[in-house]
Amino acid sequence: MPLSPEESTATRRGFLDWIIYSCSTILGGTIILPAVAYLWPVTKSGPVKVREEIGEAANWNIWGAKKVSVGNKPVLVIRTDKGFVAFSAVCTHLGCLVEFNPVKQNIICPCHAASFDIEGKVEGGPPPRPLAAYKVSEVQGKVFVST
Amino acid sequence: MPGRKERIINYFNHYLDERYNMPVARDFIDKQMHKRLPPHTGWPHVFGSLSLILFLSQIITGILLLIYYRPTPEEAHKSIQYITADVHFGWLYRQVHAWGATLMILAVILHMARTFFMGTYKKPRELTWVIGVIIFIVTIVFGFTGYLLPWNQLSYWATTVGTEISGAIPIVGPWMKTFILGSENVSGETLSRFFTVHVIILPWILFFLVAIHLVLMRSQNLATMEPVGEERPTPPECGIPFWPVHLAKEGCVTLIVLGILVTLSVLSPWEIGEPADPLQTPEAIKPEWYFLPTYQLLKYFTGPMGKILGIGVSMVPFVLLLVWPYLDRSKPRHPKQRPISTTIGVAALILALFFGVLGHFSESHLTLLGQTYEIDVYGVPHRIDRETAVQVGEETDHPEKGMHDQEHRTKNTF
Ligand code: HEM
Ligand code: FES
Numbered sequence: 001m002p003l004s005p006e007e008s009t010a011t012r013r014g015f016l017d018w019i020i021y022s023c024s025t026i027l028g029g030t031i032i033l034p035a036v037a038y039l040w041p042v043t044k045s046g047p048v049k050v051r052e053e054i055g056e057a058a059n060w061n062i063w064g065a066k067k068v069s070v071g072n073k074p075v076l077v078i079r080t081d082k083g084f085v086a087f088s089a090v091c092t093h094l095g096c097l098v099e100f101n102p103v104k105q106n107i108i109c110p111c112h113a114a115s116f117d118i119e120g121k122v123e124g125g126p127p128p129r130p131l132a133a134y135k136v137s138e139v140q141g142k143v144f145v146s147t
Numbered sequence: 148m149p150g151r152k153e154r155i156i157n158y159f160n161h162y163l164d165e166r167y168n169m170p171v172a173r174d175f176i177d178k179q180m181h182k183r184l185p186p187h188t189g190w191p192h193v194f195g196s197l198s199l200i201l202f203l204s205q206i207i208t209g210i211l212l213l214i215y216y217r218p219t220p221e222e223a224h225k226s227i228q229y230i231t232a233d234v235h236f237g238w239l240y241r242q243v244h245a246w247g248a249t250l251m252i253l254a255v256i257l258h259m260a261r262t263f264f265m266g267t268y269k270k271p272r273e274l275t276w277v278i279g280v281i282i283f284i285v286t287i288v289f290g291f292t293g294y295l296l297p298w299n300q301l302s303y304w305a306t307t308v309g310t311e312i313s314g315a316i317p318i319v320g321p322w323m324k325t326f327i328l329g330s331e332n333v334s335g336e337t338l339s340r341f342f343t344v345h346v347i348i349l350p351w352i353l354f355f356l357v358a359i360h361l362v363l364m365r366s367q368n369l370a371t372m373e374p375v376g377e378e379r380p381t382p383p384e385c386g387i388p389f390w391p392v393h394l395a396k397e398g399c400v401t402l403i404v405l406g407i408l409v410t411l412s413v414l415s416p417w418e419i420g421e422p423a424d425p426l427q428t429p430e431a432i433k434p435e436w437y438f439l440p441t442y443q444l445l446k447y448f449t450g451p452m453g454k455i456l457g458i459g460v461s462m463v464p465f466v467l468l469l470v471w472p473y474l475d476r477s478k479p480r481h482p483k484q485r486p487i488s489t490t491i492g493v494a495a496l497i498l499a500l501f502f503g504v505l506g507h508f509s510e511s512h513l514t515l516l517g518q519t520y521e522i523d524v525y526g527v528p529h530r531i532d533r534e535t536a537v538q539v540g541e542e543t544d545h546p547e548k549g550m551h552d553q554e555h556r557t558k559n560t561f
Contacts, residue, residue: 041329041336067426074426093454094311095332096304097428110430111308112446113510113524125524126449 051146057084057138065100070145075134076100076107077145080118084136086145087120093127107131183386184393185371191265192369192393193400194258199357200401201251204408205289206350208244216296218342220335223298224422231419242412248290250408252437255283259468263492266480267370273472275363280468282356285349290435292345298338299420304432306341307333312445315454332425374478431510440499443506446524464495 050071057079060066065078067089074089078100087107089097096111106123107116114125121130135146149157163169184192215234217226230237259279262268268276295306310333314324329336371378387393421429434442441461448457467474475488482489505526513520513528520528 039326041325043325043330069426094308096308096432097426110428111304111432126446126453128451128454 049146051144053142053144055143057141057143060143063102063105065102067097067099068145070134071147073147075145075147076131077136077143078107078118080105084138084143085118085120086134086136087116087131088134090132091127092122092129092131093125098131179365180390182365182368182389183381183383184389185369185381186385186387187372188369188387188393190396190400191261193397194254194261195364196397197400197404198251198254198258199361201247201254201404202353202357204247204405205244205251208240208247209346209350211240212244213346218296218338220298220338220423223296223338224419227297227419238416239409239412242416243408245417246408246411248293249436250404252286252290254404255286259283260492260496263471264482264489265370265372266482266485266488268472269370269375269475269478269480270472272363272367272370275360275367276472277469278356278360278363280465282353282360283468284465285353285356287437289345289349289353290437292341292349294435295333295338295341296345297419298423300423300427300429301420301432303333303423303425304428305434306337308432309434309438310337312454312458315458317455334425370480372481374480374484376478433506436503436507439506440502443502443509443526446509464499 052068052070054068054070054075054077055066060079062079062081065076067074067076069075074097075086076089076098077084077086087098091098091109091111091114093109093112093114096109098107098109098114098116100106101108101115104115105118107118107120108114109116109125109127112126114127115123116127116131117123119130120133122128137144137146160169212230215226215230215237217223227241230241232238262276262279291306291309295302310324310327313327314320316323325331327337327340328334329340371381373379433439444461445454445457448454448460475485477485477488479485508522509524509526511522512531513522519531521531522528
């Protein structure tokens with residue numbers, strides 16, 4: 001049976017609607033997606049391993065600590081009575097920088113009163129994880145930290 | 148013979164009449180000005196327009212600051228110093244902008260409290276309320292992004308802590324944090340992002356939200372105190388005329404608040420602080436007062452799941468505010484006729500105040516009646532014996548016993 005003019009226009013209109021919606025979606029996508037990508041930060045991951053000299057062992061007292069930037073990351077280096085230890089200085093709670101407390105020989109965070117022991121383990125306060133530890137080596141009297 | 152002034156006015160009127168359908172426009176403005184508000188409209192109803200005035204003040208002072216401000220880590224702090232020290236009246240505009248931010252948030256909160264306790268969020272004004280809550284959140288984000296711009300120690304580290312919180316959200320958290328910061332930690336990229344959001348994106352978002360909010364408010368008129376569905380139209384002779392009665396009240400409040408703004412700016416100026424140092428976290432960083440309740444609340448959630456739980460709990464008030472009109476579908480509006488929601492509202496305000504005060508005094512010393520107290524992270528005071536500087540405080544059952552003693556504050560020496 002032939003379609004009446006109304007019915008056939010309705011179908012054609014439906015088809016055109018469909019074309020218009022799909023084209024606008026594709027067009028919208030091509031406009032928006034590059035903008036979203038543009039906003040995504042460029043986080044260049046530099047060399048995976050960094051090894052930096054941070055001082056001389058000779059003029060470093062036992063229970064002396066130093067905060068240094070190794071490969072752009074803040075690192076806390078402490079000379080204990082058993083040798084050097086190094087931790088990421090970024091508190092695992094909310095990102096403040098921890099300090100060595102020579103009186104109690106532990107590591108404290110100024111932000112929410114957390115404390116870590118000399119192995120980086122959480123003693124008290126809110127941090128969920130221990131401090132990330134880094135390797136320290138002593139070569140010919142010089143101290144190196146590798147991240 | 149009409150005077151010179153009339154002739155000029157007539158000329159402009161004639162010019163417009165010839166080109167546009169002016170009677171419709173004049174009628175519209177006339178209706179808006181002489182609109183009758185419900186009879187109970189009074190002083191509590193001024194906080195909405197006060198928020199609007201403060202927003203205008205922020206736009207004007209913000210644009211003025213923009214002329215000298217430079218959004219880079221090298222120059223931001225110096226440019227603020229230059230604005231305050233050298234630019235003519237620069238100190239004034241910086242202070243009015245910084246204090247204006249605080250007063251604007253206060254005005255928005257008071258306005259929300261007024262509409263809450265008078266039950267105006269109920270049908271048919273649910274969307275006006277929801278848009279209002281979004282306006283509140285946008286205002287807070289304004290404060291958060293603006294706070295970083297002076298690039299001082301406090302703003303740097305408060306932003307670090309604030310954005311780390313979003314990093315703890317499961318799965319999307321780390322992704323969100325990098326996106327907000329523009330890098331792994333607070334950096335020049337973060338400053339650019341916060342700057343763009345603070346001075347371009349948020350002002351326009353707020354502009355459109357406020358416009359919709361006002362159109363909805365005007366087209367539905369203010370709510371009366373009658374229960375939902377029992378509203379009787381106010382006879383015109385009983386209503387309060389917008390002009391001149393209500394507008395006069397708003398004018399009064401505007402003048403008083405401008406006075407307060409300038410007084411605060413002169414008597415209690417905001418400091419510029421030390422320039423940001425990414426290698427040194429200062430002691431006891433505190434956020435702005437409007438973040439204190441959340442800041443304090445987050446401290447009680449410790450352990451591996453603590454962060455996620457804390458974020459979940461601190462989001463509850465905002466979610467509740469957003470969906471409140473759909474939770475409370477009861478009819479009465481008068482606060483005395485709906486004791487449950489009135490109690491919830493008062494309790495929420497008291498809780499916010501309580502945690503805010505705890506947050507404010509936590510990790511500080513307080514001298515009261517000749518006794519010095521050391522207040523720990525949780526806001527619990529411990530009495531300190533002055534001679535020996537050893538605390539004899541009523542040590543409660545806190546697991547972190549002894550963490551808050553004096554040595555804790557000893558600075559690290561290399
Ligand atoms: C609407 C247009 C606005 C523009 C163009 C603007 C612009 C600026 C600029 C350039 C600064 C850096 C100068 C400084 O720190 O003193 C700034 C800071 C700030 N802004 Fe805005 N702002 C606007 C609105 C707002 C609003 C609505 C709020 C808050 C509710 C706000 C809150 C702040 C805060 C808290 C600071 C830091 C103030 C300080 O420490 O001095 N701003 N704003
Ligand atoms: S950031 Fe270190 S305890 Fe919170």
